[in-house]
Amino acid sequence: MDSFGSDLSSGSSSGKIDPGTIMEQVKVQIAVANAQELLQRMTDKCFKKCIGKPGSTLDNSEQKCIAMCMDRYMDAWNTVSRAYNSRLQRERARI
């Protein structure tokens, strides 16, 4: 697991944190932030699309609309991700 050697440390007694652990935490934090961003934007869009005049509860059609909207939003996100990636590849190939 520790690919960086331990020539400096005398094992865990030096209190040295494994870079692998740091990278894991960095990746997790980024993933969490990404999910939060996705949910916030999705909620905004789907509320606009699905809820007309706000009633006293979310009725059945509103619930169904929200579920479909979520699926479509994620489809859209994936489509955009692929399109952006393609464009980046194309631009890099020109340089």
Add this chain to the structure above:
Amino acid sequence: FSYFAFNNAEAAELQRLIAVEQQKAQFQAQVHNFTDVCWDKCMDKPSSKLDSRTETCLVSCVERFIDTTLTITNRFTQMVQKGAH
């Protein structure tokens, strides 16, 4: 008792790995922005799947948004250069 007793090589490698993750995060952030804008341009009523017309619209939207960004950047650069004379 030092938490960060990394040597130079380890620190440099860590910096490199973090830079890679940062670049990935920047890509994700852009996808969020594009999806936001292009959803408004392309989506009608939510349906049971993404039809090909909507899919095409989303792809075109991303491409044209990037083209617009480049056009604005280039023209703005020219304007600034002209203004400097």
